[in-house]
């Protein structure tokens with residue numbers, strides 16, 4: 001086995017466990033989130049609204065649930081986000097608050 005093959009084999013498990021929302025762009029997600037999502041959460045939890053993601057009894061415990069929740073919140077306000085936007089927001093929220101691996 002040559003070195004390249006060995007390196008590829010070493011990297012395979014890493015690729016298999018790539019972070020959720022690896023295709024999402026957290027910077028874009030943050031912009032969308034701050035523009036569309038904050039007001040309502042502020043009304044719910046006060047402050048800057050981020051407490052909704054940090055509270056001890058937060059509802060979201062898997063990456064799938066996070067995407068579903070974002071889609072549901074998006075639908076509530078007819079924000080017109082595309083799946084790609086939702087993925088970007090998920091990447092932002094995950095990086096900042098949820099930290100799913």
Ligand code: HEC
Nearest residue numbers: 036037040041052053058059060069070073074076077089
């Ligand atoms: C119409 C008001 C409203 C808007 C706008 C809104 N949300 Fe929400 N959001 C809620 C409510 C209500 C909950 C549920 C609170 C609860 O279950 O206690 C929630 C909860 C969440 C949660 C789960 C928090 C947890 O418990 O872990 C996430 C994630 C979330 N929203 C993301 C978003 C995103 C992303 C957007 C922008 C696309 C958005 N929300 C816009 C009302 C809104």
